[in-house]
Every structure is written in structure tokens, then in C-alpha cells.
Amino acid sequence: xxxxxxxxxxPGLKTNMKQKGIYYLYILASKRNGTLYIGVxxxxxxxxxxxxxxxxxxxxxxxxxxALVYYExxxxxxxxxxxxxxxxxxxxxxxxKLIEKDNPMWKDLYxxxxxx
Numbered sequence: 644x645x646x647x648x649x650x651x652x653x654p655g656l657k658t659n660m661k662q663k664g665i666y667y668l669y670i671l672a673s674k675r676n677g678t679l680y681i682g683v684x685x686x687x688x689x690x691x692x693x694x695x696x697x698x699x700x701x702x703x704x705x706x707x708x709x710a711l712v713y714y715e716x717x718x719x720x721x722x723x724x725x726x727x728x729x730x731x732x733x734x735x736x737x738x739x740k741l742i743e744k745d746n747p748m749w750k751d752l753y754x755x756x757x758x759x
Contacts, residue, residue, distance in 0.1 A: 666723040668730070670713040670742060673706055675749040679738055680708045681730050683723045687714060691753050710751040713742045 667687040671680040671694060680703050684690035691711050697704040717723040730738065742749065 664718055666717045666720050668715045668717065668723050668726050669711060670730075670738065671703060671708045672710045672712045672742070672749060673708045674710070676739065678706045678708055679735070681727055681738075683720075683727045685720070687711075688753075688756050691756075695753070710749070711753045711756075712746055712749050712751070714752065 666683060666685050667690075668681070668683050669687060669691070671682070671691075672678065680694075682690070693699050694703045695709045702708065715723075715726065717726070730741075746752065
């Protein structure tokens with residue numbers, strides 16, 4: 644899924660991370676070892692802002708899944724989408740191991756994102 648701009652984005656909060664040809668696969672969590680959500684976007688800061696503020700109706704707003712716990716970058720949207728589809732078939736414990744490899748405390752990485 645490629646995310647597109649929508650209402651509710653406050654550009655004054657953070658500059659976007661949208662760069663031509665850069666795509667992000669990301670994992671959100673409701674809490675440590677909680678419910679997980681996997682998505683793809685071309686503007687990570689904006690997309691996570693939308694999730695955190697329940698601007699996107701659906702799974703993440705319904706289950707309060709707002710913490711960015713993992714992400715990867717890609718130069719090709721097809722590679723990002725393929726990785727998303729692959730990870731959605733993974734066993735839950737594989738996803739948890741991937742998250743904990745780089746983020747053992749399940750820290751919300753959103754605050755650490757650097758605007759481009």
C-alpha cells in the first residue's frame with residue numbers, strides 16, 4: 644500500500660520525510676508484545692502522525708496501535724511492497740525477534756525521526 648496525503652496533516656509539527664524514490668516499510672505496536680501493524684509509505688513522519696492521531700479509520704485506530712517500533716527504507720516501491728507482503732505472512736515470534744534485534748525496549752521511534 645502506498646500512502647497518499649490526506650487531511651489532518653500539520654506541517655508545522657514536523658517536516659516530512661518524503662523523498663523522491665524513498666519508501667518505508669514500518670511496524671507499529673499497541674505496546675510491548677502487543678498488537679502489531681505492518682504498512683508501507685513514502686512519507687514516514689506524516690504517515691505515523693496520521694496513525695498517532697487516529698486520522699486513518701481502521702485497524703490502527705480501533706486497536707490503539709500508535710508506536711513506531713521498526714522501519715526499513717527502500718529505493719523501489721515494489722521492493723517495499725514485497726517485503727510488506729512477506730512480513731505479513733511471518734509468524735508473530737519472527738516479527739517480535741526482528742523488532743527486538745534493533746529495538747529491544749520497544750521504544751517509540753517516531754520522536755527520533757529526522758526531518759529531511
